[in-house]
Amino acid sequence: MAEEKLLLDFDKKEYSNELLVSLYLKMLKPRLIEEKMLILLRQGKISKWFSGIGQEAISVGITSALRKDEYILPMHRNLGVFTTREIPMYRLFSQWQGKANGFTNGRDRSFHFGTQEYNIVGMISHLGPQLGVACGIALGNLLKNNNKVTAVFTGEGGTSEGDVHEALNIASVWNLPVLFCIENNGYGLSTPTSEQYNCKNLADRGVGYGMESHIIDGNNVLEVYDKVNRLAESIRQNPRPVLLEFKTFRMRGHEEASGTKYVPEELMQHWGLKDPIENYKEYLIENGIFSVEEDLQKRSIIKADIDSHWQRANEEEKIQVDLDKELKDVYKTVDFKEILPEKSSKELRLIDAISEGLKEGMRKYNDLVIMGQDIADYGGVFKITEGFVSAFGKDRVRNTPICESAIISAAYGLSVNSMKAIVEMQFADFVSSGFNPIVNLLAKSHYRWSQSADVVVRMPCGGGVGAGPFHSQTNEAWFTKTPGLKVVYPAFPADAKGLLLTSIEDSNPVLFFEHKALYRSVRQEVPEGYYTIPFGKAALLQEGNDITIISYGAGVHWVLETLEKYSEINADVIDLRTLQPLDIETILSSVKKTGKAIILQEDSMFGGIASDISALIMENCFRYLDAPVKRVASLETPIPFEPSLESQYLAKNRFEKELQDLLKF
Incomplete structure (x- = not known):
């Protein structure tokens, strides 16, 4: 252990004992929560778990160094971000059980959530876009000139994604105040770092982006806190991106079902000796900053708190199934106020x-x-x-x-x-x-x-x-x-x-x-001036009783050009204007009146909007129809450039014949 302690060289610098102890307790809390969750997982009381055991120093150190009103974008193994931001444990437990006191109303699991209340933006499984989101938040801070830092997490595996390169490049070009935090924990699921990248250190990539970068011992909470704290203070005054590589290790599987059989035993033993919590606790005790008795007391209090919060979440009723709410929450409700145009x-x-x-x-x-x-x-x-x-x-x-x-x-x-x-x-x-x-x-x-x-x-x-x-x-x-x-x-x-x-x-x-x-x-x-037009309201360009013609975009002009040739055709011409939301009422009302419908789209046929509109008409207007609904679309090929080939491709040249055939039906 003595040799390994040298690898975790704790330097308290000017920081108070109170701060040093708080960092320990902030790491201890997510560790004890995880130990509880692993038991509950084996008991079948939670469905899945992504463990951050061994990586707590990174989450806690970074979050402690940032201000509470600065955004953090964590990943699966960053429970310490959420607990350090003091999210009530019962809400986290409710989230993991898919209950209403969570953050996603049962619609997403584990750490796939964000909360504006705590300035956290949760991850999506595609990983890379997370860094682009951080760039946008940081850009907003830069434009507001509010001297705030944004921190975003990713793993060494995630850095292989193109989105990560794009985000780093944007941040460098725009000089955005963002900390890119790579948790290099040895494995992307089961793929070791040697199969993820071929450079010694991921931080070395910073040179290519013209970006400051640092390598930090991710198991040393004092080093993490000190480095991030100093960088954050500097970035607030001199906005710029910084790339940080935290060397650490994943002591559990990618998620618990994966296990760790693919990891060499000697590697597990090596990193086990570098446990960020046990090493730091020994440092605090040896230096008289904390005692064994205090540790036992704090552990007992945290465990009791965990059990209390778990009981509260466990007693919460399962989420109530509400179809209207599910459909309503897909979009944010917009209080649309139509602004009428000026006469000029x-x-x-x-x-x-x-x-x-x-x-x-x-x-x-x-x-x-x-x-x-x-x-x-x-x-x-x-x-x-x-x-x-x-x-x-x-x-x-x-x-x-x-x-x-x-x-x-x-x-x-x-x-x-x-x-x-x-x-x-x-x-x-x-x-x-x-x-x-x-x-x-x-x-x-x-x-x-x-x-x-x-x-x-x-x-x-x-x-x-x-x-x-x-x-x-x-x-x-x-x-x-x-x-x-x-x-x-x-x-x-x-x-x-x-x-x-x-x-x-x-x-x-x-x-x-x-x-x-x-x-x-x-x-x-x-x-002139400012005016709005409501979504989901089609325009009825012409009215007639013979047929309903539905189109949008260039197709509308193809329709009008065709009808100019045939003054005898008495048609309802509907310009959809918006495809989502779709003005179903206008479509069905017209078809019930005319008894015939033709839908023209420029896109190729299969899977296009015309197919859905045709199905809607068949389902709702079948007894009113005097002919099958007709769809007209472009060829099932990519669109060519040569004029005669492009003309052949486009639906425009087939519409006239299809319209006449349907009228004769």
């Missing part, structure tokens, strides 16, 4: 109307930040944000590195920090690189822990411009089937401006589709 108007192209909408939103919300590739001085590839830097400044109109995933995660972080964000995908096709945080983070956030994701993702999309397979998709169907997202797809300039402002007002994540072929080809009188 001017003719604008679709692209100009979107630009005007963005300007109005930026003027109204000083905490709104626009992010995207080349959107600042260059004005974006479509010049929609041209002149925005001179109007709103580079802090709020931010060029980003090419890293869609981390930027969307950062936008979410801004929302966590009570700000608004708009992210421009240079092309809607590129959203695939940011798909994970949209569908797994933004979409699920409010349902999981009541945290809104106040983010608009602008999606320049669509064919007809010879841009080929990587720049021409209209991929709304990727998102309309994901609960928690709203999907907007205007066809006209006036709608685009009003719906964009509604999107900015909304506290839920919105995918805002803008058809590139309409940018400069469609003009309309657009009201």
Whole structure:
């Protein structure tokens, strides 16, 4: 033991004995909770457990060094973060049992939760996006000039993810006040570090990002606390990112069912001798700072407290199943107040109307930040944000590195920090690189822990411009089937401006589709000033009794062009405008009147929105129908660039015949 103690060289520096003892008790508490949980796990009273035994010094040291109003983003093995932030134990126990006093209403387990009350943002299993969220929170702090630090945890295994690289790069480029804390505990589940990376130390990567980095003994709570405390004080005065690698070890399995048979016994013994709590306790006792009697007394008190809180959580009733609540909580309730347009108007192209909408939103919300590739001085590839830097400044109109995933995660972080964000995908096709945080983070956030994701993702999309397979998709169907997202797809300039402002007002994540072929080809009188248009309200462009025609985006214009050729066709023409929420009432009411329905979409057929609308009509209007519901869509191929091939691909050229055939049925 004497040799190993040299490896844990405790140096109290100027810190008081009171602080030193408090650090010990803060480590002891999660250790004793864990020991209780392992017993309960074997008894079948909890379902799963991710153990942080042996890593308590990191969680406790970092959390103790940060202020309570500074955000921490922990992972599975960071129980010490939650207990050091003094979350009542019964609430943690309720969370782990899926009860109402927890933080997710039984919708997520273990440490998959956040709480604004304690400034903690819980993890998602995809790991990497966590660091991007921290970047967004830190950006918010930087813009607010509030001298706060953000700390985010990941493991050495998680550092293999591309999102981690993206987040580190963003933080360095933007000089964000964030501590990136890598708990290098030897294994990612069963994969050893030798199979995760091929450098000696993960901290060495800091050089590549132009970032300060440090290696810290993660089992030495005084070293952790001292280093983080000094860095945090420095970062508050001189904002910058710092990469920290904490050397430690995972003494239990990835989760208890995994076991540790794959770990060499000598390695377990070595790290067992370096136990952060036992070594630190011996140091305190040997130096007369703490006594054996005090230790026994404190342990007894903590254990009794744990048992009391466990009993309270155990006696709590199981969560009440409430279908209405489940459905309602997918989205944050928005108190929408329609702002009517001014009488004055001017003719604008679709692209100009979107630009005007963005300007109005930026003027109204000083905490709104626009992010995207080349959107600042260059004005974006479509010049929609041209002149925005001179109007709103580079802090709020931010060029980003090419890293869609981390930027969307950062936008979410801004929302966590009570700000608004708009992210421009240079092309809607590129959203695939940011798909994970949209569908797994933004979409699920409010349902999981009541945290809104106040983010608009602008999606320049669509064919007809010879841009080929990587720049021409209209991929709304990727998102309309994901609960928690709203999907907007205007066809006209006036709608685009009003719906964009509604999107900015909304506290839920919105995918805002803008058809590139309409940018400069469609003009309309657009009201001046600030106005909103409600989501879930389609526009009835023409009225008739022969047939119901349903479309959105460029498809609406294809419909109107076709009908100009056939003045005898008396049709209801419905422009959906928003796909989620969908104006089902207008659709069904029209079909019940006309008895026939045709749905036109630019996307390929299978799995598209037209299929769902067709099913809704069949389920609700079957006895009113005089013909089968007809869907018209583009070919089941990627979209080609050569004009004749692209023309063949698009549904536009098949719509006229399908419409005539249905009318004749």
